[in-house]
Amino acid sequence: MKLADNKATLSFSNGSPSIEMPVYSGSVGPDVIDIRKLYGQSGMFTYDPGFLSTASCQSGITFIDGDKGELLYRGYPIEQLASHGDFLDTCYLLLKGDLPNTEESASFHKLVNNHTMVNEQMQFFLRGFRRDAHPMAVLTGLVGALSAFYHDSTDINNPKHREISAIRLIAKMPTLVAMAYKYGVGQPFQYPQNNLSYSGNFLRMMFGVPCEEYKVNPVLERALDRIFILHADHEQNASTSTVRLCGSSGTNPFAAIAAGVACLWGPAHGGANEACLKMLGDIQKMGGIAKVGEFMEQVKDKNSGVKLMGFGHRVYKNYDPRAKLMQETCNEVLAELGLENDPLFQLAKALEKIALEDEYFVSRKLYPNVDFYSGIVLSAIGIPVNLFTGIFSLARTVGWIAQWNEMISDPEYKIGRPRQLYTGATRREIKA
Numbered sequence: 001m002k003l004a005d006n007k008a009t010l011s012f013s014n015g016s017p018s019i020e021m022p023v024y025s026g027s028v029g030p031d032v033i034d035i036r037k038l039y040g041q042s043g044m045f046t047y048d049p050g051f052l053s054t055a056s057c058q059s060g061i062t063f064i065d066g067d068k069g070e071l072l073y074r075g076y077p078i079e080q081l082a083s084h085g086d087f088l089d090t091c092y093l094l095l096k097g098d099l100p101n102t103e104e105s106a107s108f109h110k111l112v113n114n115h116t117m118v119n120e121q122m123q124f125f126l127r128g129f130r131r132d133a134h135p136m137a138v139l140t141g142l143v144g145a146l147s148a149f150y151h152d153s154t155d156i157n158n159p160k161h162r163e164i165s166a167i168r169l170i171a172k173m174p175t176l177v178a179m180a181y182k183y184g185v186g187q188p189f190q191y192p193q194n195n196l197s198y199s200g201n202f203l204r205m206m207f208g209v210p211c212e213e214y215k216v217n218p219v220l221e222r223a224l225d226r227i228f229i230l231h232a233d234h235e236q237n238a239s240t241s242t243v244r245l246c247g248s249s250g251t252n253p254f255a256a257i258a259a260g261v262a263c264l265w266g267p268a269h270g271g272a273n274e275a276c277l278k279m280l281g282d283i284q285k286m287g288g289i290a291k292v293g294e295f296m297e298q299v300k301d302k303n304s305g306v307k308l309m310g311f312g313h314r315v316y317k318n319y320d321p322r323a324k325l326m327q328e329t330c331n332e333v334l335a336e337l338g339l340e341n342d343p344l345f346q347l348a349k350a351l352e353k354i355a356l357e358d359e360y361f362v363s364r365k366l367y368p369n370v371d372f373y374s375g376i377v378l379s380a381i382g383i384p385v386n387l388f389t390g391i392f393s394l395a396r397t398v399g400w401i402a403q404w405n406e407m408i409s410d411p412e413y414k415i416g417r418p419r420q421l422y423t424g425a426t427r428r429e430i431k432a
Helices: 038-042 078-084 087-096 102-113 122-126 135-149 159-185 198-207 218-230 238-247 253-264 272-286 288-300 321-336 343-357 359-363 370-381 385-409
Strands: 002-010 019-025 062-065 070-073
Touching: 019 038, 070 078, 070 087, 070 321, 078 218, 078 321, 087 102, 087 198, 087 218, 087 385, 102 159, 102 198, 122 135, 122 159, 135 159, 135 253, 135 385, 159 198, 159 253, 159 385, 198 218, 218 321, 218 370, 218 385, 238 253, 238 385, 253 385, 272 288, 272 343, 272 370, 272 385, 288 343, 321 370, 343 359, 343 370, 370 385
Parallel strands: none
Antiparallel strands: 002 019, 062 070
C-alpha cells in the first residue's frame, strides 16, 4: 500500500470545515480513501450496508477484476493454475506467496499427507449427532472441536503454531467431510491412505468400503482437484470476512475456520450450487427439456418470482473465469461416466444453450457461473446435494487460513468493530 499522488477532500453543505483524507494505491485495482480519522475530525461515520464499497483490510493473496472477468491467486491467473497445477501446490502458493519448486512441492505434499488422520476420539464426538443431521451442522461442530484435540498449536502469536494449524486444517478437512458423509449413510469410516493424492484420498474415504478394494478414477480425481483449486480463495467474500472478523478477537484458528464454515452454509454463499441442482430438479418435474423455454420465459418476467440460479455473479460483470474451466471438467466427467444422455444433465445443457444465445441473458451478462457446472460435476461423481457446501468448505479452508494468517501478521490489525446508524428509541425513563 502506498500513498497516492492525490488526496480526497470531503466538504459539507452545512458550513462545517472540509476534511482532507489520504488516498492509497494498491498494486492493481481501485485506489482507497483512508477514512480512519473521519469520526475524530467530523463526529460522523460512513454508511455502507454490506461493506460493498469499503476495503476492510489490505491483502496480497487474491485479486478479482470483475469487469475483465479475472481472478488471480498471488498474481497467477486461475486458468493457468487449474490447467497446469495441482491443489496442494496451489495451497503452497496461497500460504507462502510463491509456487513451490520440485523439492518444495514434494516436501509440502508429504507434510500434508502426514497429518490426514484425526484423533480417534473424534469418532465418539461424531456419534453425538443424529444420523439425519445436515452434514454442514456436523462439519461446523467437528472443525470447532479440533481446538479441543490440537490445543498444542493454538498460540496465534507463535508463527510455528500458525503454520502447524494451517497444515492440520488443510490435511484433516477431507477426513472430516468424509466422516460426516459416512456417518450420515451408516457406513464405516475409511482411514486416509497417504500414498494417494489429496483428491484421490478424499474420493476413497468418501466411496470406499472395507469389503472391497477402491480404485481411484483419474478423471474424477482430476475433476475434484480442479474444483478444489477453483474454490480455494475468492478475495474478501462473506465467509472470508467472517474468518477475519472472528479471528480478529484473538481466537484460535480452528474456531475462526469453524465460523467460516457456518457462514458458508448460507444459500446465498456456499449453497449456490445446491440451489442450481434444485432448480434443475424443479424444471424436470415441470416436464423436463420440453419446458426449458417456458421456464426461461418465466425468468424474464419480473412478476413471476422465478429466479435463474447458477447464472451471473455479484462480482463478475463479465464471464466468471472459473466457469469455462468447470464447463470443460463437466464435459469430461459426464463423458467418462457415460452420463451425456442423462435427463438432468441434458436439461442443464439446454438451459446453458439458451442462456448463452438469448439476447435477454447475453445483454445482461447472465452467463453460467462456476456454481452451475460444479453442482452438475459433484452430482455426477456421486456426492449428495447436501454435502456440496462441505466440499466448498474443504476447498476454501486454505484461503481462509491464508487470509487469517495474513491478518495476524499485519501490524495494523485490530479487533473488528463495525459502526451503525442507530434508528431505535431515544433515551427514555421508566416511570415509577
